[in-house]
Amino acid sequence: MKNAALNNFLLALSMVLIVVLASPTSLSLAVGGVFLGVGVIFRIWAAGHLARNNEITTSGPYAYVRDPLYLGRLLIMLGLFISAWGYAIYVLPVAVLVFFTGYMPRKHSQEMSRLEQLFGDEYTRYAEYARSLLPKLKPYPEARVRSWGFDLFWSNNREQYFLLLVAIVYGLVLTQRTMPILDRIT
Numbered sequence: 001m002k003n004a005a006l007n008n009f010l011l012a013l014s015m016v017l018i019v020v021l022a023s024p025t026s027l028s029l030a031v032g033g034v035f036l037g038v039g040v041i042f043r044i045w046a047a048g049h050l051a052r053n054n055e056i057t058t059s060g061p062y063a064y065v066r067d068p069l070y071l072g073r074l075l076i077m078l079g080l081f082i083s084a085w086g087y088a089i090y091v092l093p094v095a096v097l098v099f100f101t102g103y104m105p106r107k108h109s110q111e112m113s114r115l116e117q118l119f120g121d122e123y124t125r126y127a128e129y130a131r132s133l134l135p136k137l138k139p140y141p142e143a144r145v146r147s148w149g150f151d152l153f154w155s156n157n158r159e160q161y162f163l164l165l166v167a168i169v170y171g172l173v174l175t176q177r178t179m180p181i182l183d184r185i186t
Contacts, residue, residue: 006102014077014095015169022176023086029174032083036170039075040163042068047159048148056119056126059146063139066130070107074099074133076166084173108132 024032042061046068049060061068077099081092115123129140153159 010095010098010102014091014098015080015165017091018080018084018088018169019172019176021087021091022084022173023088024083024173024177025085028085029083029177032079032081032085034079035075035082036079036166039072039077039079040166041072042075043072043159043163044153045148046072048150048153049146050152050156052156053118055144056115056123058126058140058143060148061135062130063143064130064137065133065135066127067132068135070104071133071135080166080169080173083170084176086176104132 046061049062050057050069065071077095078092081088081095112127115127125142126140130136
Protein backbone atom coordinates (compact mmCIF):
# COMPACT_ATOMS: atom_id res chain seq x y z
CA MET A 1 0.00 0.00 0.00
CA LYS A 2 2.87 2.33 0.81
CA ASN A 3 4.34 1.90 -2.69
CA ALA A 4 0.92 2.47 -4.26
CA ALA A 5 0.50 5.74 -2.36
CA LEU A 6 3.98 6.87 -3.41
CA ASN A 7 3.31 5.96 -7.04
CA ASN A 8 -0.01 7.83 -6.97
CA PHE A 9 1.70 10.87 -5.45
CA LEU A 10 4.41 10.75 -8.13
CA LEU A 11 1.75 10.44 -10.84
CA ALA A 12 -0.11 13.49 -9.51
CA LEU A 13 3.14 15.42 -9.16
CA SER A 14 4.14 14.57 -12.73
CA MET A 15 0.76 15.81 -14.02
CA VAL A 16 1.26 19.13 -12.22
CA LEU A 17 4.85 19.40 -13.47
CA ILE A 18 3.77 18.68 -17.04
CA VAL A 19 1.42 21.67 -16.95
CA VAL A 20 3.59 24.08 -14.96
CA LEU A 21 6.79 23.37 -16.90
CA ALA A 22 5.14 23.14 -20.31
CA SER A 23 6.36 25.22 -23.18
CA PRO A 24 4.73 23.47 -26.13
CA THR A 25 5.60 24.09 -29.75
CA SER A 26 3.53 23.25 -32.78
CA LEU A 27 5.82 20.31 -33.49
CA SER A 28 5.76 19.01 -29.89
CA LEU A 29 1.96 19.22 -29.84
CA ALA A 30 1.74 17.32 -33.14
CA VAL A 31 4.23 14.56 -32.24
CA GLY A 32 2.99 14.26 -28.67
CA GLY A 33 -0.60 14.29 -29.92
CA VAL A 34 0.11 11.22 -32.06
CA PHE A 35 1.48 9.27 -29.07
CA LEU A 36 -1.38 10.52 -26.92
CA GLY A 37 -4.02 9.65 -29.52
CA VAL A 38 -2.66 6.13 -30.09
CA GLY A 39 -2.50 5.58 -26.32
CA VAL A 40 -6.09 6.76 -25.82
CA ILE A 41 -7.36 4.60 -28.69
CA PHE A 42 -5.49 1.59 -27.31
CA ARG A 43 -6.99 2.08 -23.84
CA ILE A 44 -10.51 2.53 -25.18
CA TRP A 45 -10.12 -0.57 -27.38
CA ALA A 46 -8.73 -2.63 -24.49
CA ALA A 47 -11.28 -1.48 -21.89
CA GLY A 48 -14.12 -2.47 -24.22
CA HIS A 49 -12.84 -6.06 -24.25
CA LEU A 50 -11.71 -6.57 -20.65
CA ALA A 51 -14.05 -8.78 -18.61
CA ARG A 52 -12.22 -8.56 -15.28
CA ASN A 53 -12.08 -11.76 -13.20
CA ASN A 54 -14.60 -13.54 -15.46
CA GLU A 55 -12.18 -14.87 -18.05
CA ILE A 56 -8.74 -14.45 -19.50
CA THR A 57 -9.45 -11.70 -21.98
CA THR A 58 -7.88 -12.61 -25.31
CA SER A 59 -10.07 -10.65 -27.72
CA GLY A 60 -9.30 -7.28 -29.27
CA PRO A 61 -5.83 -5.98 -28.41
CA TYR A 62 -5.37 -8.75 -25.82
CA ALA A 63 -4.91 -11.16 -28.73
CA TYR A 64 -1.66 -9.31 -29.55
CA VAL A 65 -0.38 -7.94 -26.24
CA ARG A 66 -0.94 -9.04 -22.63
CA ASP A 67 -1.14 -5.56 -21.09
CA PRO A 68 -2.74 -3.18 -23.60
CA LEU A 69 -4.04 -0.85 -20.88
CA TYR A 70 -0.50 -0.40 -19.55
CA LEU A 71 0.82 0.08 -23.09
CA GLY A 72 -1.83 2.76 -23.62
CA ARG A 73 -0.86 4.42 -20.33
CA LEU A 74 2.80 4.46 -21.37
CA LEU A 75 1.96 6.00 -24.76
CA ILE A 76 -0.28 8.61 -23.12
CA MET A 77 2.47 9.51 -20.66
CA LEU A 78 5.00 9.88 -23.48
CA GLY A 79 2.49 11.92 -25.47
CA LEU A 80 1.78 14.32 -22.61
CA PHE A 81 5.46 14.95 -21.88
CA ILE A 82 6.37 15.36 -25.55
CA SER A 83 3.41 17.69 -26.09
CA ALA A 84 4.39 19.81 -23.09
CA TRP A 85 8.03 20.07 -24.18
CA GLY A 86 10.02 22.85 -22.49
CA TYR A 87 11.34 21.97 -19.05
CA ALA A 88 8.66 19.28 -18.70
CA ILE A 89 10.64 17.01 -21.02
CA TYR A 90 13.33 16.78 -18.30
CA VAL A 91 10.81 15.10 -16.00
CA LEU A 92 10.10 12.39 -18.61
CA PRO A 93 13.08 10.13 -17.72
CA VAL A 94 11.98 10.14 -14.08
CA ALA A 95 8.40 9.30 -15.07
CA VAL A 96 9.58 6.45 -17.33
CA LEU A 97 11.83 5.16 -14.54
CA VAL A 98 8.92 5.19 -12.06
CA PHE A 99 6.70 3.47 -14.66
CA PHE A 100 9.15 0.62 -15.28
CA THR A 101 10.61 0.22 -11.78
CA GLY A 102 7.62 1.04 -9.56
CA TYR A 103 4.32 0.81 -11.38
CA MET A 104 4.82 -2.14 -13.76
CA PRO A 105 6.56 -4.53 -11.33
CA ARG A 106 3.92 -3.93 -8.65
CA LYS A 107 1.05 -4.41 -11.09
CA HIS A 108 2.64 -7.48 -12.65
CA SER A 109 3.31 -9.25 -9.39
CA GLN A 110 -0.25 -8.62 -8.17
CA GLU A 111 -2.02 -9.38 -11.43
CA MET A 112 -0.03 -12.34 -12.65
CA SER A 113 -0.32 -14.24 -9.38
CA ARG A 114 -4.05 -13.43 -9.13
CA LEU A 115 -4.71 -14.53 -12.73
CA GLU A 116 -2.63 -17.69 -12.30
CA GLN A 117 -4.68 -18.56 -9.21
CA LEU A 118 -7.97 -17.88 -10.99
CA PHE A 119 -7.21 -19.50 -14.35
CA GLY A 120 -4.19 -21.79 -13.87
CA ASP A 121 -2.61 -23.30 -16.97
CA GLU A 122 -4.91 -21.38 -19.31
CA TYR A 123 -3.38 -18.10 -18.13
CA THR A 124 0.15 -19.53 -18.08
CA ARG A 125 -0.16 -20.53 -21.77
CA TYR A 126 -1.47 -17.07 -22.66
CA ALA A 127 1.25 -15.28 -20.65
CA GLU A 128 3.94 -17.37 -22.36
CA TYR A 129 2.63 -16.31 -25.78
CA ALA A 130 1.63 -12.67 -25.33
CA ARG A 131 4.34 -10.19 -24.36
CA SER A 132 3.53 -7.51 -21.80
CA LEU A 133 4.03 -4.27 -23.74
CA LEU A 134 5.36 -5.24 -27.17
CA PRO A 135 2.52 -6.48 -29.39
CA LYS A 136 3.00 -9.59 -31.51
CA LEU A 137 2.17 -9.46 -35.20
CA LYS A 138 0.11 -12.66 -35.05
CA PRO A 139 -2.82 -13.00 -32.63
CA TYR A 140 -2.87 -15.51 -29.81
CA PRO A 141 -3.91 -18.83 -31.42
CA GLU A 142 -6.60 -19.45 -28.78
CA ALA A 143 -7.92 -15.87 -28.86
CA ARG A 144 -11.64 -15.40 -28.30
CA VAL A 145 -13.65 -13.48 -30.84
CA ARG A 146 -15.75 -10.81 -29.17
CA SER A 147 -16.90 -7.41 -30.29
CA TRP A 148 -15.92 -4.26 -28.41
CA GLY A 149 -18.51 -3.55 -25.72
CA PHE A 150 -19.50 -0.08 -24.53
CA ASP A 151 -20.80 -1.61 -21.30
CA LEU A 152 -17.39 -3.13 -20.53
CA PHE A 153 -15.71 0.17 -21.34
CA TRP A 154 -18.07 2.40 -19.36
CA SER A 155 -19.38 0.39 -16.43
CA ASN A 156 -16.93 -2.42 -15.73
CA ASN A 157 -13.68 -0.62 -16.36
CA ARG A 158 -14.59 3.03 -15.66
CA GLU A 159 -11.98 4.15 -18.14
CA GLN A 160 -13.77 7.46 -18.72
CA TYR A 161 -12.35 8.93 -15.49
CA PHE A 162 -8.75 8.30 -16.50
CA LEU A 163 -9.42 9.66 -20.00
CA LEU A 164 -11.06 12.76 -18.52
CA LEU A 165 -7.92 13.42 -16.47
CA VAL A 166 -5.79 13.01 -19.61
CA ALA A 167 -8.03 15.43 -21.54
CA ILE A 168 -7.81 18.02 -18.75
CA VAL A 169 -4.00 17.80 -18.57
CA TYR A 170 -3.67 17.97 -22.36
CA GLY A 171 -6.07 20.94 -22.45
CA LEU A 172 -3.98 22.74 -19.83
CA VAL A 173 -0.83 22.01 -21.86
CA LEU A 174 -2.55 23.53 -24.90
CA THR A 175 -3.32 26.69 -22.94
CA GLN A 176 0.37 26.97 -22.12
CA ARG A 177 0.92 27.71 -25.82
CA THR A 178 -0.87 31.04 -25.46
CA MET A 179 -0.81 31.77 -21.69
CA PRO A 180 2.25 30.18 -20.03
CA ILE A 181 1.85 29.77 -16.26
CA LEU A 182 5.52 30.48 -15.52
CA ASP A 183 5.29 33.83 -17.36
CA ARG A 184 2.27 34.79 -15.26
CA ILE A 185 3.99 33.81 -12.01
CA THR A 186 7.27 35.64 -12.64
